[in-house]
Amino acid sequence: xxxxxxxxxxxxxxxxxxxxxxxxxxxxxxxxxxxxxxxxxxxxxxxxxxxxxxxxxxxxxxxxxxxxxxxxxxxxxxxxxxxxxxxxxxxxxxxxxxxxxxxxxxxxxxxxxxxxxxxxxxxxxxxxxxxxxxxxxxxxxxxxxxxxxxxxxxxxxxxxxxxxxxxxxxxxxxxxxxxxxxxxxxxxxxxxxxxxxxxxxxxxxxxxxxxxxxxxxxxxxxxxxxxxxxxxxxxxxxxxxxxxxxxxxxxxxxxxxxxxxxxxxxxxxxxxxxxxxxxxxxxxxxxxxxxxxxxxxxxxxxxxxxxxxxxxxxxxxxxxxxxxxxxxxxxxxxxxxxxxxxxxxxxxxxxxxxxxxxxx
Amino acid sequence: xxxxxxxxxxxxxxxxxxxxxxxxxxxxxxxxxxxxxxxxxxxxxxxxxxxxxxxxxxxxxxxxxxxxxxxxxxxxxxxxxxxxxxxxxxxxxxxxxxxxxxxxxxxxxxxxxxxxxxxxxxxxxxxxxxxxxxxxxxxxxxxxxx
Numbered sequence: 001x002x003x004x005x006x007x008x009x010x011x012x013x014x015x016x017x018x019x020x021x022x023x024x025x026x027x028x029x030x031x032x033x034x035x036x037x038x039x040x041x042x043x044x045x046x047x048x049x050x051x052x053x054x055x056x057x058x059x060x061x062x063x064x065x066x067x068x069x070x071x072x073x074x075x076x077x078x079x080x081x082x083x084x085x086x087x088x089x090x091x092x093x094x095x096x097x098x099x100x101x102x103x104x105x106x107x108x109x110x111x112x113x114x115x116x117x118x119x120x121x122x123x124x125x126x127x128x129x130x131x132x133x134x135x136x137x138x139x140x141x142x143x144x145x146x147x148x149x150x151x152x153x154x155x156x157x158x159x160x161x162x163x164x165x166x167x168x169x170x171x172x173x174x175x176x177x178x179x180x181x182x183x184x185x186x187x188x189x190x191x192x193x194x195x196x197x198x199x200x201x202x203x204x205x206x207x208x209x210x211x212x213x214x215x216x217x218x219x220x221x222x223x224x225x226x227x228x229x230x231x232x233x234x235x236x237x238x239x240x241x242x243x244x245x246x247x248x249x250x251x252x253x254x255x256x257x258x259x260x261x262x263x264x265x266x267x268x269x270x271x272x273x274x275x276x277x278x279x280x281x282x283x284x285x286x287x288x289x290x291x292x293x294x295x296x297x298x299x300x301x302x303x304x305x306x307x308x309x310x311x312x313x314x315x316x317x318x319x320x321x322x323x324x325x326x327x328x329x330x331x332x333x334x335x336x337x338x339x340x341x342x343x344x345x346x347x348x349x350x351x352x353x354x355x356x357x358x359x360x
Numbered sequence: 361x362x363x364x365x366x367x368x369x370x371x372x373x374x375x376x377x378x379x380x381x382x383x384x385x386x387x388x389x390x391x392x393x394x395x396x397x398x399x400x401x402x403x404x405x406x407x408x409x410x411x412x413x414x415x416x417x418x419x420x421x422x423x424x425x426x427x428x429x430x431x432x433x434x435x436x437x438x439x440x441x442x443x444x445x446x447x448x449x450x451x452x453x454x455x456x457x458x459x460x461x462x463x464x465x466x467x468x469x470x471x472x473x474x475x476x477x478x479x480x481x482x483x484x485x486x487x488x489x490x491x492x493x494x495x496x497x498x499x500x501x502x503x504x505x506x
Contacts, residue, residue, distance in 0.1 A: 056416040059439040130379045144395035150439045158444060185365045
């Protein structure tokens with residue numbers, strides 16, 4: 001048995017720009033234990049919720065995360081809509097689905113780029129982000145913002161995507177589809193990529209179930225958990241089957257996210273094909289919410305919880321958000337055990353950490 | 361073998377145009393409806409203060425007497441909620457993002473003197489009418505008493 005020592009990882013680390021600190025207890029080159037600590041960027045969004053009225057909170061909820069901002073806004077709005085007991089117009093639900101899937105594509109491309117950067121394939125990193133730029137342009141074209149959409153409101157959406165813009169989405173997605181096929185073959189077949197990803201950081205299905213991990217991270221270990229199956233927004237009208245792999249290693253996580261890109265493209269095409277021609281995009285909301293609701297949405301990183309409690313006043317009693325990274329950190333620490341210290345950066349990346357939204 | 365598949369892409373990369381633009385030397389093209397910054401057509405503003413109450417970040421302020429509308433560009437999060445709430449539709453989201461700056465400063469818009477004078481006139485007129493109505497009421501009450 002070698003001598004044990006502690007190596008600090010983060011909060012400043014080149015592999016990830018966000019501040020998470022992990023104390024790595026190492027024995028020679030092997031990690032024996034990982035002790036995480038967060039709290040470097042706490043923003044107090046939940047206490048801010050006690051100062052703003054429920055309509056303004058849509059914009060606060062959106063700013064929980066810069067990457068999955070749309071789904072945060074949508075999750076909050078759907079929670080309040082359930083309290084009101086109102087049904088959003090069908091076209092608005094389809095628009096929400098299209099925007100949600102677009103932001104999933106952009107988030108997964110961002111992650112694939114970071115992963116390529118993590119194992120030192122700079123060229124692939126740039127390719128991923130070049131493709132991502134086209135999706136960001138689509139965001140700006142349809143919603144007006146590149147990352148923060150601000151199109152949700154309690155009761156529906158405030159903007160429509162016209163016919164020409166839907167056609168622009170379809171033609172851009174065709175281009176993106178072709179370009180993705182090129183980089184997919186590199187991620188799936190390249191020898192150097194495989195040597196860094198195959199068989200690294202294996203978590204079994206039982207471990208994932210015990211530690212309560214969510215999202216693509218859990219699906220890579222064979223857990224069939226995807227909140228889109230609950231059928232919020234318009235997912236109940238689309239043919240959606242979650243993608244699951246049984247390997248549980250880094251390669252499987254990369255595989256899941258890559259295949260979800262193609263799935264998202266398919267879902268958007270299907271949604272655009274089925275979108276109803278309606279003028280109405282929102283229903284009027286009268287009065288203040290009274291009641292409580294749990295909303296669960298599937299973000300690119302996994303499942304997010306919204307707990308909203310209101311008592312007939314414009315200001316909510318409580319808004320609680322649990323983001324996917326928060327649920328994934330215990331599994332991450334389990335995964336880090338018995339791995340090489342050189343792989344730690346890559347392994348932390350594979351849960352797609354978003355520390356700022358974890359700390360809200 | 362994957363590298364062989366990637367080779368055409370790598371060759372293409374060598375000869376294609378840069379994917380990025382030389383911002384700010386090159387003017388970026390924004391699509392219609394881009395939420396860049398807020399603009400006000402100040403002469404249509406009725407200083408009702410709906411935008412001030414709506415703003416989630418408290419970036420706006422309105423002075424009814426001076427006829428001014430002030431925005432702290434650094435506090436503004438460009439969410440567009442004030443635009444949605446404005447009853448006179450005199451707020452717009454314009455294309456083009458704000459330029460960064462070393463210090464926080466506010467932009468103040470003042471109504472033109474003609475509009476201010478017209479408003480003043482209107483206010484005086486309303487006050488005069490109110491006084492007349494009051495006098496008429498008092499007169500009627502007196503007559504009733506008699």
